[in-house]
Amino acid sequence: xxVKNMALSEQRMRVYPYYGILALLALVGLVAIGVRLAxxxxxxxxxxxxxxxxxxxxxxxxIGLSAGSxxxxxxxxxxxxxxxxxxxxxxLLSALFALVAGMLFVWIDLGHPxxxxxxxxxxxxxxxxxxxxxxxxxxxxxxxxxxxxxMRCDLAHxxxxxxxxxxxxxxxxxFGFRCPESEAAYRRCHAxxxxxxxxxxxxxxxxxxxxxxxxxxxxxxxxxKPYWYTGLFPIIFLVSALASGAALMTFLYAFFGxxxxxxxxITRGMANLMVLFLCIDLLLLTSEFxxxxxxxxxxxxxxxxxxxxxxxxxxxxxxxxxVGALIPIALATLPRTRNNIFWLGLGGLSVVIGIVAVxxxxxxxxxxxPVLEGLEHAINQxxxxxxxxxxxxEWASSIGTIALVVLLFSLAFQFLPMxxxxxxxxxxxxxxx
Amino acid sequence: MxxxxxxxxxxxxxxxxxxxxxxVGGGSAVRAKEPSQLxxxxxxxxxPPQPDEDVLIRMMRxxxxxxxxxxxxxRWVMVIDLRKCVGCHACTIACIAENKLPPGVxxxxxxxxxxxxxxxxxxxxxxxxxxxxxxPPCVPVCPVHATWKRPDGIVxxxxxxxxxxxxxxxxxxxxxRSFDWGEHYSDGTPRRAEYDQSPSPEYGRQWERKGTxxxxxxxxxxxxxxxxxxxxxxxxxxxxxxxxxTFFGDANDPDSLVSELIAKPxxxxxxxxxGTEPRVYYLV
Numbered sequence: 219x220x221v222k223n224m225a226l227s228e229q230r231m232r233v234y235p236y237y238g239i240l241a242l243l244a245l246v247g248l249v250a251i252g253v254r255l256a257x258x259x260x261x262x263x264x265x266x267x268x269x270x271x272x273x274x275x276x277x278x279x280x281i282g283l284s285a286g287s288x289x290x291x292x293x294x295x296x297x298x299x300x301x302x303x304x305x306x307x308x309x310l311l312s313a314l315f316a317l318v319a320g321m322l323f324v325w326i327d328l329g330h331p332x333x334x335x336x337x338x339x340x341x342x343x344x345x346x347x348x349x350x351x352x353x354x355x356x357x358x359x360x361x362x363x364x365x366x367x368x369m370r371c372d373l374a375h376x377x378x379x380x381x382x383x384x385x386x387x388x389x390x391x392x393f394g395f396r397c398p399e400s401e402a403a404y405r406r407c408h409a410x411x412x413x414x415x416x417x418x419x420x421x422x423x424x425x426x427x428x429x430x431x432x433x434x435x436x437x438x439x440x441x442x443k444p445y446w447y448t449g450l451f452p453i454i455f456l457v458s459a460l461a462s463g464a465a466l467m468t469f470l471y472a473f474f475g476x477x478x479x480x481x482x483x484i485t486r487g488m489a490n491l492m493v494l495f496l497c498i499d500l501l502l503l504t505s506e507f508x509x510x511x512x513x514x515x516x517x518x519x520x521x522x523x524x525x526x527x528x529x530x531x532x533x534x535x536x537x538x539x540x541v542g543a544l545i546p547i548a549l550a551t552l553p554r555t556r557n558n559i560f561w562l563g564l565g566g567l568s569v570v571i572g573i574v575a576v577x578x579x580x581x582x583x584x585x586x587x588p589v590l591e592g593l594e595h596a597i598n599q600x601x602x603x604x605x606x607x608x609x610x611x612e613w614a615s616s617i618g619t620i621a622l623v624v625l626l627f628s629l630a631f632q633f634l635p636m637x638x639x640x641x642x643x644x645x646x647x648x649x650x651x
Numbered sequence: 652m653x654x655x656x657x658x659x660x661x662x663x664x665x666x667x668x669x670x671x672x673x674x675v676g677g678g679s680a681v682r683a684k685e686p687s688q689l690x691x692x693x694x695x696x697x698x699p700p701q702p703d704e705d706v707l708i709r710m711m712r713x714x715x716x717x718x719x720x721x722x723x724x725x726r727w728v729m730v731i732d733l734r735k736c737v738g739c740h741a742c743t744i745a746c747i748a749e750n751k752l753p754p755g756v757x758x759x760x761x762x763x764x765x766x767x768x769x770x771x772x773x774x775x776x777x778x779x780x781x782x783x784x785x786x787p788p789c790v791p792v793c794p795v796h797a798t799w800k801r802p803d804g805i806v807x808x809x810x811x812x813x814x815x816x817x818x819x820x821x822x823x824x825x826x827x828r829s830f831d832w833g834e835h836y837s838d839g840t841p842r843r844a845e846y847d848q849s850p851s852p853e854y855g856r857q858w859e860r861k862g863t864x865x866x867x868x869x870x871x872x873x874x875x876x877x878x879x880x881x882x883x884x885x886x887x888x889x890x891x892x893x894x895x896x897t898f899f900g901d902a903n904d905p906d907s908l909v910s911e912l913i914a915k916p917x918x919x920x921x922x923x924x925x926g927t928e929p930r931v932y933y934l935v
Contacts, residue, residue: 257833340795341795345791442925589823591762593826597757599757
């Protein structure tokens with residue numbers, strides 16, 4: 219007991235500065251969001267022809283991270299890859315918080331944020347965006363119930379054994395669910411929970427595909443933007459979502475996973491999945507680029523030209539290609555690093571960061587070509603500019619929102635039962651038998 | 652339209668509408684907004700017809716004729732004769748003055764093209780209002796049914812419904828929609844100028860731009876000066892065109908000037924390959 223307490227306080231010494239920095243950044247973000255709400259959209263650097271910017275890029279980034287993490291969890295709970303069981307709750311918890319982040323980002327991007335509820339009262343069935351909002355809600359409900367069903371036995375056990383505010387929290391989170399008294403009942407109850415988890419996982423698969431494939435379709439249905447208007451576009455969204463989900467799990471499990479004899483094997487498994495999805499992603503990307511560049515349609519090739527050689531081409535070469543794909547693939551495959559948990563985790567983090575560049579390059583370049591030739595000179599005003607670099611408030615609110623969600627996620631990660639524990643009282647009983 | 656207090660009857664109506672929406676799942680209840688009834692005595696008085704009268708007078712006469720028909724029988728179109736356009740930008744400016752457009756909101760820019768190399772140079776001008784497409788790409792993408800095509804063909808925006816997601820701006824292949832960023836011409840000066848405070852008369856209302864209130868934070872676009880049409884007046888860009896290069900009228904009226912013009916062989920429309928069926932025709 220003594221030893222355990224010491225370890226806890228030591229841990230506290232380590233995590234306090236981390237929480238402090240996150241809380242500070244989150245506070246800055248809340249102030250920035252407050253300024254944005256009070257001042258309106260003029261605090262952004264957006265213009266009418268470049269209507270969607272960094273907030274939308276982060277919106278699709280987090281929706282992708284969510285769908286990717288969720289689909290990864292179905293490998294375990296639906297497709298029976300139980301060797302990755304210890305990643306399951308992490309994946310679902312990440313999916314839940316990432317979705318909240320995504321919805322926050324699309325919310326602050328609205329010209330009238332307080333009218334968001336009109337999506338429900340004036341719902342327009344021909345709008346992909348309207349369908350997506352419904353999909354997000356259905357998805358978040360599925361996720362939440364699945365996560366609770368997964369944790370309820372552990373929560374009920376903790377509610378009985380832990381006192382103080384944490385005990386109160388666990389008692390609240392059980393929502394009245396009681397821990398079975400006998401071992402047999404406990405096992406039955408646990409099996410029942412896993413069945414519920416499996417069913418929700420099966421329901422969740424098409425929902426998650428609709429959530430992120432559909433988010434891709436928001437862009438893909440816009441015939442006015444040839445760069446988006448391809449059948450491959452929503453698929454690229456999905457594959458890069460799977461890559462980012464696998465990368466997040468690699469990173470989380472490498473640094474915050476259970477450090478036992480399975481640690482390396484699980485981390486490597488996640489890293490291998492990440493490499494697989496990254497390679498498919500690169501294949502699809504190459505196909506899109508080659509087909510697009512082969513034609514001579516100006517709206518098409520000028521967008522690729524901007525991505526490859528424009529003023530922000532570093533987001534492609536460095537962000538998307540190097541940080542988002544090549545470095546992590548190397549770390550996960552080279553003999554020197556692939557058996558080292560630290561390097562694998564770093565590779566995962568590298569993809570998690572690099573996919574931000576992928577998302578930016580999916581949104582912003584489509585806008586650099588004027589829809590009518592000469593329109594860029596016809597309206598000579600800053601809010602009709604064809605260049606975009608996020609404003610201070612866009613940066614501040616983005617970093618702050620991310621910090622806020624990471625902070626909440628970290629707290630949930632620290633206090634929720636992330637791994638299944640067979641209650642000790644039963645263990646003792648079965649040993650003595 | 653004043654701010655209505657929520658009495659019991661309206662509350663019940665709203666609840667019923669809400670329930671209907673939930674169960675039917677459509678937006679039909681919020682969609683129909685019939686334009687106001689025509690008051691013939693308020694229409695501008697016109698001189699008796701003459702054989703060589705100004706086309707503006709002729710178009711006004713035809714406009715008044717069309718207004719006497721039910722809305723769905725009118726088919727508003729615009730014709731722009733590029734051979735007559737001299738690139739004076741009077742329409743762009745008149746539109747800004749009429750609709751009290753703030754910085755960054757432009758309904759009718761004039762695109763200038765230079766053809767050839769010095770000294771063999773010629774210039775071409777292309778005014779671009781909203782094209783009021785028969786298959787408008789901006790309408791189906793709106794998540795809240797805040798923009799739709801009226802029975803007479805004008806694509807309108809309900810500023811009170813628009814949530815400002817800018818999907819329609821992205822979807823328009825002609826760049827016809829602007830976002831109202833909430834800026835003023837006198838920003839950065841000690842006092843907000845008077846012209847920055849004049850309310851916009853769009854859609855027959857008085858829209859004051861204050862704080863983050865609509866139309867700030869909304870998508871905005873040309874509406875063929877609907878508020879003027881319904882009072883028997885031509886769109887401001889037509890009235891202000893010094894070369895008489897812009898025409899407006901009812902294409903369902905076979906005797907109208909625009910019907911004559913769009914039957915000519917030298918007529919073209921922008922990006923016809925997209926299937927949007929624009930209602931703005933160019934004579935080239």
